[in-house]
Amino acid sequence: MTFWTDPIGLLDAWLFAVLTGWGLPADVSRIILYILGGFVLATGAMVFTVFLIWLERKLIGRFQDRFGPNRVGPFGIFQTVADMLKIFTKEFITPDGADLIPYNLAPILSVAGVLFVWAVLPFAINMLGVNLNVGVLYVVAAGAIGELGMILAGWGSNNKFALIGAFRAIGQMISYEVPMILTLLVPVMFTGSMGLNDIVKAQNPWFVVVAPLAAFIFFISQVAENARAPFDLTEAESELVAGFNIEYSGLKFGMFYVAEFLHAFTISVLFAVIFLGGWLGPGAEKYPWLGLLYTMIKTTVVFFTILLMRAGLPRFRIDQVMDLNWKLFTPLAIGILIVTAVVDKSLALFTPTIRVLGLLAANLVMLLVTLRFLKIFAQKKRRPLVVPSASTELPDDISEVLL
Amino acid sequence: MTAVQIVFLAVAALTLAAAVMVVSLRRMMQSALALILALVGVAVIFALLGSGFFAVSQVVVYIGAIAILIIFAVMLTQNSMSPEHSQMNPGFLYAALGSALLFSSLVFILSMWVGFYAIPVNLDPSVDTITVLGLSLTDPQGFALPFEIVSVLLLAALIGGIYIARDHHRD
Structure with missing residues (x-):
C-alpha cells in the first residue's frame, strides 16, 4: 500500500x-x-x-x-x-411574513442534496467515499432532498413568484425522476448490482454502447433535474423574475448558486460513471491516479455538452417540458427496459459480440419506431387550425391583397 | 457504552422529539418538516442496523414522495388551523391515559419474549442482504404471492388515479 x-x-x-x-x-x-x-x-x-x-x-x-x-x-x-x-x-434580508424555518433550511438542503451524491461517486478504483450496495437508489434519494430544498424555498419566501417556481419544481423534477429511475434500471440490470463501483467494473463495453437510448434519456432527465437551461422553468427570469430563490440574498443565495453549479458537474460525473465506463481505461486498476484522470476526461466531455446545451438552446415552455416527459420519455423508458431485458437474456448464451450487436440493433429499432411515431404526431399537430369555409372568397391573386 | 450506542440514543431522542413536534407545532408547514425529520431519524436507525437498502428506501419513498405530497397538500390547505384554537381535544386526558396503558402493557408483554434482552449480532458480511431480500420476494416458497398482490393493488391505484384525473366533460 x-x-x-x-x-x-x-x-x-x-x-x-x-x-x-x-x-x-x-x-x-x-x-x-x-x-x-x-x-x-x-x-x-x-x-x-x-x-x-x-x-x-x-x-x-x-x-x-x-x-x-x-x-x-x-x-x-x-x-x-x-x-x-x-x-x-452582503446583508441577509428576510422578507416580511416569511416562514423562518423553511426559509433558512432551504439553501442548506439544496447544497446537501448535491453533496450527498459525492459520498458514492467512484473517481478511481479505490478513490471513493463508500461503495454502497444501494448506490443508485442512494443517488435518487439525494436528488429528492435537493427538490425538497427548492420547494421549501418557494414556500417559505412568502412571494408568489417564488411559489410558482416551487410548483414548477414539483411538476418538473418529480416527473423527470420517473424516466430517470427507469433508465437507471438498465445498467443495474446489466451489472446485477446497484453499487456504482460495481457498475463501473461491469462495463465491458461501456453501457452507452449497449444502451444508447437509455443513456440519452438519462442524460436529458438529469439536465432537467438540475433545472438549468433549457429546463430552467423554476427560475425563468422572463416569467418569474428569479423563481424560487427570488427572496434570498447574500450567502443564502450563494448556496443555491453553488448547489446549481456543483449539481451540473455532479451529473456529469454520474453520467461518466454509469454509462461511459467511469475510471475504466488502460492501467487504471493498478494506478488509481490514472483512473482519476480517465474519469475527469470523460466527465469534462459530458460537462462541456451540458454547457453547450445551456448556451445554445432556448427555454422550453412548461407544457412542452411535461409533454416531453410524460408522452415521450416515460413510455419510451418503459419500452427500453422491457426490450433490453428480453434481448439481453435471450442473447446471454451467445458470444459477447453478438450480444452487443443484438442490443444495438434493438436500440436502433426502438429509435426508428419512436421517430415514426413522432412524425405521425407532428403531422397531426400541424393540421391547419382555421379551415376557410365555402362562403369565404379567396382572392385570385394573393399579391393584390398584400398590396 | 459503545460509540454506535451513543449515536443510536441521540438519533432516537431526535426522532421522538420530532414526532412530538409533528402534533404540537402551530404551523402546519413546520409540522410537515418535523415529520420529515422523524422519517430521517428512522432512516438513520435502519442504517445503524446495517440495512442500507431500507434506509435508502425510507428516504426515497417517504421523503422523496410522501413528504413532498404532504407539503403540497399543506400548501393547498392554508389556514386550516387558527392560532387561537386549543390543540387539545376535551377528552385528551383519557386518550393519554389509554395510550400510556397500551404502551406499558406492550412493553410488559414484549419483556417476556426472549429476544427482548438479546444483544444484536453483526450480520455475516459475506451475505448480501439485498440479494436475499430480492430472492425471497420472487421465490414461490417465500413472499412471491404477497409481492404480486401488492403490485396488482398498486396497478389498480394507478388506473384509478388516471381515471379520476381524466377530463370527463370532454367526451
Whole structure:
C-alpha cells in the first residue's frame, strides 16, 4: 500500500493509527474518521465549485462570442474568489411574513442534496467515499432532498413568484425522476448490482454502447433535474423574475448558486460513471491516479455538452417540458427496459459480440419506431387550425391583397 | 457504552422529539418538516442496523414522495388551523391515559419474549442482504404471492388515479 496505489487507504490507516495512539477506542476513532472523511469530501467539493463557476462563465462567454471574466488574475481565474468575498459581506434580508424555518433550511438542503451524491461517486478504483450496495437508489434519494430544498424555498419566501417556481419544481423534477429511475434500471440490470463501483467494473463495453437510448434519456432527465437551461422553468427570469430563490440574498443565495453549479458537474460525473465506463481505461486498476484522470476526461466531455446545451438552446415552455416527459420519455423508458431485458437474456448464451450487436440493433429499432411515431404526431399537430369555409372568397391573386 | 450506542440514543431522542413536534407545532408547514425529520431519524436507525437498502428506501419513498405530497397538500390547505384554537381535544386526558396503558402493557408483554434482552449480532458480511431480500420476494416458497398482490393493488391505484384525473366533460 503506497501513495501511488492506494492514497486514501494509506491516509486512513495512518490517521487511524494516530487516533488510536492517542488512546481512543477503535470504534470511536472509526466514527471520528468517518466524520472527518465526510467533512473533507464536502469541503473539497465546495471549494472545487469556485473553479467550476469560473470555468462555466468563461466557456459560456466563449460560446456567446464574448470574453467572459478576464480582469481578476490571469484569464480572470480569481473572479469567483472576488465574487465569493463580496457575497460573504452582503446583508441577509428576510422578507416580511416569511416562514423562518423553511426559509433558512432551504439553501442548506439544496447544497446537501448535491453533496450527498459525492459520498458514492467512484473517481478511481479505490478513490471513493463508500461503495454502497444501494448506490443508485442512494443517488435518487439525494436528488429528492435537493427538490425538497427548492420547494421549501418557494414556500417559505412568502412571494408568489417564488411559489410558482416551487410548483414548477414539483411538476418538473418529480416527473423527470420517473424516466430517470427507469433508465437507471438498465445498467443495474446489466451489472446485477446497484453499487456504482460495481457498475463501473461491469462495463465491458461501456453501457452507452449497449444502451444508447437509455443513456440519452438519462442524460436529458438529469439536465432537467438540475433545472438549468433549457429546463430552467423554476427560475425563468422572463416569467418569474428569479423563481424560487427570488427572496434570498447574500450567502443564502450563494448556496443555491453553488448547489446549481456543483449539481451540473455532479451529473456529469454520474453520467461518466454509469454509462461511459467511469475510471475504466488502460492501467487504471493498478494506478488509481490514472483512473482519476480517465474519469475527469470523460466527465469534462459530458460537462462541456451540458454547457453547450445551456448556451445554445432556448427555454422550453412548461407544457412542452411535461409533454416531453410524460408522452415521450416515460413510455419510451418503459419500452427500453422491457426490450433490453428480453434481448439481453435471450442473447446471454451467445458470444459477447453478438450480444452487443443484438442490443444495438434493438436500440436502433426502438429509435426508428419512436421517430415514426413522432412524425405521425407532428403531422397531426400541424393540421391547419382555421379551415376557410365555402362562403369565404379567396382572392385570385394573393399579391393584390398584400398590396 | 459503545460509540454506535451513543449515536443510536441521540438519533432516537431526535426522532421522538420530532414526532412530538409533528402534533404540537402551530404551523402546519413546520409540522410537515418535523415529520420529515422523524422519517430521517428512522432512516438513520435502519442504517445503524446495517440495512442500507431500507434506509435508502425510507428516504426515497417517504421523503422523496410522501413528504413532498404532504407539503403540497399543506400548501393547498392554508389556514386550516387558527392560532387561537386549543390543540387539545376535551377528552385528551383519557386518550393519554389509554395510550400510556397500551404502551406499558406492550412493553410488559414484549419483556417476556426472549429476544427482548438479546444483544444484536453483526450480520455475516459475506451475505448480501439485498440479494436475499430480492430472492425471497420472487421465490414461490417465500413472499412471491404477497409481492404480486401488492403490485396488482398498486396497478389498480394507478388506473384509478388516471381515471379520476381524466377530463370527463370532454367526451
